[in-house]
Amino acid sequence: MKRNLLNYQYEELVEQFGILGLERYRVDQVYDWVFKKKVFDFSAMTNLSKEHRRLLSENFDVLIPKLLDMQVSAIDKTTKFLWELSDGKTIESVLLFHPDRVTACISTQVGCPVKCVFCATGQSGYDRNLSAGEIVAQVLAMELHRKVNIGNIVFMGMGEPLLNYEEVVKSVRILHNPKGKGISMRRITISTVGIPEKIVQLAHDLPEVKLAISLHAPTNYKRDQLVPLNKKYSVEEIIHAVKEYQRITKNRVTFEYVLIREFNDFADDAEKLAELLRGIGAYVNLIPINPVQSTGSIILERPQHWALERFKEILEKHNVECEIRREKGTDIDAACGQLRRRHLLNAGKVERKV
Structure with missing residues (x-):
């Protein structure tokens, strides 16, 4: 049975190639074709002998997802991709263009089991984890299609x-390897709603990778209503884990805070958030909520502009560095999960809520 070459770290491939009688430098050659030239067919890797190409083709695939849909913003070039995996499941990725860099926003699961009330991904259900190779392949596929x-x-x-966790850590190491993509650890960010024991483990396994916490509320009462997983991992447990993470890594931590009109955008919320983050090297991204159909009792509307500014001013008064995130891709389905959900609705694979 063929194996996905992208599921292997460099040294693992050296071992696998060795079993086939191939020298270490053959891995370097294949890496150059795959990661630099975006060639995924062994038969086209012309600096390998025909026998070696045949041998690799018989034992490995380089599985790149099939492009089902691509939306490009006319405003800022933000590009949203809908991919089909080898088993027919679908995932999304996003490219964000900045003056000095291009950022890939990539998925780690098919759907999501967390089911945050404001997230379209959770509304379409959860199927399975992605393999490290399926995570890495999103980056290669986006580079291929958008050059x-x-x-x-x-x-x-x-x-x-x-x-x-394990597949995400493995994918980071694959993408970081200088013989492949060679992306600096400090240019990689892992965003989480907060799994305390894994936050601490991440500090040991990938201490240079940046951490972002999707907090969205400063109290358990409000966060319970937004993030169901908060009932298992409280705000206090997450903050304790973040402090331990910072003790080990000395890294500043980003906190994502989706602002919802007349729910978590009050002055009191800002005061409590500032108190919660006291003593933490923190940076807060204030995110006006993306329009998405509500699945609960909370009315998911954007705050008024003055409420956003008030929230920011209160945090800054308490010396919490923050900014109101400038939106990208507002003219396309840029919010995570929207493109996939529309595809599944059209295919009749998820229930349409009225």
């Missing part, structure tokens, strides 16, 4: 990365 060089990666697409 770009991705220099930054955020694990902030579909799924909760820390619930697929």
Whole structure:
């Protein structure tokens, strides 16, 4: 049975190639074709002998997802991809263009089991974890289709990365390897709703990778209503884990805070958030909520502009560094999960809520 070459770290491939009688430098040659030239067919790797190409073709595949849909923003070039995996499951990825860099926002699960009330991904259900190779392949596929060089990666697409911990860590190491993509660890961010024990483990396994916490509320009462997993891992447990993470890594931590009108955008919320983050090297991204159909009792509307500014001013008064995130891709289905959900609705694979 063929194996996905992208599921292997470099040294693992050296071992696998050795079993086939291939020298170490053959891995370098294949890596150059796959990661630099975006050639995924062994028969086209012309600096390998015909016998070696045949041998690799019989034992490995380089599985790149099939492009089902691609939306490109006319405003800022933000590009949203819908991919089909080898088993027919679908996932999303996003390319974000900045003046000095291109960032890939990639998925780690098919769907998401966390089911945050404001996230379209959770509304379409959860199927399975992605393999390390399926995570890595998103980066290669985006570079292929948009002819770009991705220099930054955020694990902030579909799924909760820390619930697929081993494959996420493996994919980071594959993407970091200088013989492959060679992306600096400090240009990789893992975003999580907060799995305390995995946050601490991440500090030991990948201390240079950046951490972002999707917090969205400063109290358990409000966060319970937004993030169901908070009933298992409280705000206090997450903050304790973040402090331990910082003790080990000395890294500043980003906190994502989706603002919802007249729910978590009050002055009191800002005061409590500032108190919660006291003593933490923190940076807060304030995110006006993306329009998405509500699945609960909370009315998911964007805050008024003055409420956003008030929230920011209160945090800054308490010396909490923050910014109101400038939106990208507002003219396309840029919010995570929207493109996939529309595809599944059209295929009749998820229930249409009225």
